[in-house]
Amino acid sequence: MRILVAEDHRIILDSLALLLSTIEGVEVVSKHTNGRQVLTRLEIEPTIDLVVSDVQMPIMGGIELTLQLRARFPHVKICLLTVADQPEAIKEAIRAGADGYVLKSAERSELETALNTIMRGNKFYSEQVLMQLAHDTGLEITTDPDKPQKIAITARELDVLRLIAQEFSGTQIAEKLFISPTTVETHRKHLMQKLGVQTTVGLVKYAIKYNLI
CATH class of the missing domain: 1.10.10.10 (Winged helix-like DNA-binding domain superfamily/Winged helix DNA-binding domain)
Structure with missing residues (x-):
């Protein structure tokens, strides 16, 4: 599993890269401080499997990076690693196409599970993330732009x-x-x-x- 890591705080970036490198089967190819650097690296390194990225970064954050990956490098998976646990932030990441959403409070074992789950082609959201979404009610969907409807889901x-x-x-x-x-x-x-x-x-x-x- 060849990974790029993006995090704008250098100490956290180095620590995260070191942690990821201890996971069996993981190779941390390079470290970056914003999403734009990640995209530049992908231009010359097409065999990357997954990007682990913070959400809030200068120049280009994780959400915009996710959108760019889906458009330009759809084969590359992305797991967002963040402190943001608000339902709107989580749903924004899901809408953008993030394969995973893990809180920075997660333990190493959860992060390892997330990466393996994502690489199997599945989605992964931290338990705390699911709990936040569970308390967010009043979800609305629109199957026809001219005829919005609300579905009552408990x-x-x-x-x-x-x-x-x-x-x-x-x-x-x-x-x-x-x-x-x-x-x-x-x-x-x-x-x-x-x-x-x-x-x-x-x-x-x-x-x-x-x-x-």
Whole structure:
């Protein structure tokens, strides 16, 4: 796993690069202090697998970097590492196309799990991030720009949806939320009915498309 690291505070940048280099299978190729430097490096280093980036940086921050990666280097994954745990900041990152969102308070093991999860083609959000989103209600989606609609999704259904997106099984979701597997399946069916999808894959795609996670 070949990684570029972006962080504008030099001490944190060096510490993060050192930490990442201790993870099995990880090679830290280079360190940068803003998103523009990352893009320049990618022009000459096309075999990069993943970028670990802070959100707030001078010249070009993590959100803009994410948008640029999706447009210019869609094969490169990006994990945002930040102190920002506000729902709006998280949803902005998801809308931009971030593959992961990890808080800087995370332990090494969580960061390692995040990188491995992302490289398998899945999304990863810190548990604290999911909790913040779970408390953010009143989500609105628009399937037709001229006909906005609000779908009533309960906080518990959002909990289930986000764990489904993290690829937890029904039993695992039940254990995490302290409910029965039957209740999890009921929530899953209700979500499918409300969102108009036929499969779990469709449920997750719909949720990501309309910024519900």
